[in-house]
Amino acid sequence: MSSIRIVCFALFLLLTVHTHAQTDKPNVIFIYADDLGYGDLSCYGATQLHTPNIDKLAQEGIRFTNGNATSATCTPSRYALMTGQFPWRKQGTGILPGDASLIIPTGKTTLPSLFRKAGYQTGIVGKWHLGLGEQVEKNWNSEVKPGPNETGFDYSFIFPATADRVPTVFLENHYVVGLDRSDPIHVSYKEKIGDDPTGKEHPELLKLRSSPGQGHNQTIVNGIGRIGYMSGGHTARWTDEELSLTFLAKAEEFVQQHSRQPFFLYFALTEPHVPRMPATIFKGKSRLGLRGDAILQLDWTVGQIMQQVAALGLAGNTIIILTSDNGPVLDDGYQDDAVTALNGHTPCGPFRGGKYSLFEAGTRIPWIISWPGKIKPGVSSAMVCHIDMIRSFANLLKQPVPAGDAPDSEDMWAALSGQSQKGRSVLVKQGMQLLTIVKDNWKYIAPGKGAKVLGGVDIESGIDEQPQLYRLDKDPGEKNNLAAKHPEKVTALAELLEKIKNQ
Ligand code: NG6
Numbered sequence: 001m002s003s004i005r006i007v008c009f010a011l012f013l014l015l016t017v018h019t020h021a022q023t024d025k026p027n028v029i030f031i032y033a034d035d036l037g038y039g040d041l042s043c044y045g046a047t048q049l050h051t052p053n054i055d056k057l058a059q060e061g062i063r064f065t066n067g068n069a070t071s072a073t074c075t076p077s078r079y080a081l082m083t084g085q086f087p088w089r090k091q092g093t094g095i096l097p098g099d100a101s102l103i104i105p106t107g108k109t110t111l112p113s114l115f116r117k118a119g120y121q122t123g124i125v126g127k128w129h130l131g132l133g134e135q136v137e138k139n140w141n142s143e144v145k146p147g148p149n150e151t152g153f154d155y156s157f158i159f160p161a162t163a164d165r166v167p168t169v170f171l172e173n174h175y176v177v178g179l180d181r182s183d184p185i186h187v188s189y190k191e192k193i194g195d196d197p198t199g200k201e202h203p204e205l206l207k208l209r210s211s212p213g214q215g216h217n218q219t220i221v222n223g224i225g226r227i228g229y230m231s232g233g234h235t236a237r238w239t240d241e242e243l244s245l246t247f248l249a250k251a252e253e254f255v256q257q258h259s260r261q262p263f264f265l266y267f268a269l270t271e272p273h274v275p276r277m278p279a280t281i282f283k284g285k286s287r288l289g290l291r292g293d294a295i296l297q298l299d300w301t302v303g304q305i306m307q308q309v310a311a312l313g314l315a316g317n318t319i320i321i322l323t324s325d326n327g328p329v330l331d332d333g334y335q336d337d338a339v340t341a342l343n344g345h346t347p348c349g350p351f352r353g354g355k356y357s358l359f360e361a362g363t364r365i366p367w368i369i370s371w372p373g374k375i376k377p378g379v380s381s382a383m384v385c386h387i388d389m390i391r392s393f394a395n396l397l398k399q400p401v402p403a404g405d406a407p408d409s410e411d412m413w414a415a416l417s418g419q420s421q422k423g424r425s426v427l428v429k430q431g432m433q434l435l436t437i438v439k440d441n442w443k444y445i446a447p448g449k450g451a452k453v454l455g456g457v458d459i460e461s462g463i464d465e466q467p468q469l470y471r472l473d474k475d476p477g478e479k480n481n482l483a484a485k486h487p488e489k490v491t492a493l494a495e496l497l498e499k500i501k502n503q
């Protein structure tokens with residue numbers, strides 16, 4: 001062969017391999033907002049708030065109207081996403097404090113480990129909230145593990161729990177970022193430690209007042225009272241206004257570094273969770289108060305990532321999913337102006353309840369998937385859930401899932417990719433503790449005891465001592481309880497719920 005022929009042949013081989021890789025192993029960026037409601041985006045009907053970047057993503061992809069979290073709070077939703085197991089099957093999967101130990105098993109298939117096995121580089125940037133280390137008492141000043149790097153991520157840049165919980169620091173691959181060794185970090189959720197002022201003792205130092213009766217008045221960091229006490233680590237503490245930009249910079253770095261190999265990025269944003277303290281350039285921008293401003297910051301961030309993917313020439317080879325861990329809440333512990341500046345905005349969309357609730361707004365969340373050229377744009381009413389990510393991507397990546405792993409996950413790739421309008425037929429969802437089951441648009445809420453309206457947050461819990469039955473396609477606002485009219489449906493759904501619980 002002449003040398004020109006050899007070069008041509010080599011080029012041909014390279015191109016074939018490259019094209020092959022493009023179809024088989026698209027990059028995946030999974031963007032997980034925190035407490036973003038179904039009605040918080042203009043593509044989902046918001047009129048008081050404009051989210052042009054996410055709207056563009058929706059226009060280029062599929063917008064799901066029946067996207068679901070398994071649970072109405074963060075930790076259990078994330079647990080389900082990561083493991084493919086219903087969180088209520090496992091003790092200790094409720095909202096975790098910032099010093100909790102890791103609750104994800106290290107030896108089982110997780111969403112990132114599935115990608116890793118398929119030859120992807122895997123990274124998480126953002127909120128973790130699934131515990132770190134083997135025990136509560138841990139040394140934050142040396143290697144902190146196990147955590148994301150032991151459950152499937154090659155790279156991690158996280159904060160441990162929530163933006164309102166100590167320690168208010170970033171960890172990059174096991175280590176607190178920016179720590180001065182002469183000022184070690186200590187954390188306690190039991191008693192005050194160190195000399196830092198608390199919100200309770202020094203409310204005059206707060207730039208964001210805590211809501212009465214909702215705590216958030218322990219150690220003050222950056223003028224904001226937190227849940228939990230911490231001492232030391234002063235140089236490592238974050239500035240809330242920089243949180244999102246920091247995560248964006250790290251996400252962009254990850255994408256840039258891995259642009260020539262398949263990557264999976266779990267980009268877990270903190271907006272619009274409390275404390276809402278967006279970068280100064282976003283403050284006042286939405287005219288809906290800090291919560292609206294935080295949503296605009298989130299939208300801008302998504303736009304930045306979309307632009308980067310396009311600029312790197314990766315758009316046709318990258319799946320972007322945008323969704324949220326649970327539904328919206330206005331007053332979740334701080335007296336920002338979310339309630340007073342709402343201005344007619346409806347974070348829950350047409351649904352009832354909100355974060356923490358058994359009603360739909362607790363778990364019915366935005367869900368957009370885009371894969372230009374591969375997934376046909378549109379709107380889908382198929383019922384999809386985060387818990388199905390493992391088996392759906394296992395299908396796309398042609399990866400086996402070992403027996404016993406991801407037990408509650410179902411392969412929904414056909415629905416997710418728009419090849420089918422049929423999603424799940426049945427889904428069990430969780431409020432705080434109690435469960436509800438949806439089957440073919442009939443929703444049953446098991447009777448239970450507890451407050452009907454959750455104090456502080458002022459959200460209907462969905463709890464009732466009577467059984468509740470709703471027809472979601474005809475009555476999305478869950479206004480008409482049909483239990484008395486359809487006792488046979490109540491019995492059938494109650495039995496099915498028991499059966500699934502005992503599986
Ligand atoms: C609650 C907090 C709330 C928020 C939530 C976790 C109180 C009174 N409320 O316990 O502010 O932090 O936990 O939110 O402490 S989640 O989105 O991470 O589930």
Ligand code: CA
Nearest residue numbers: 034035074325
């Ligand atoms: Ca959340």
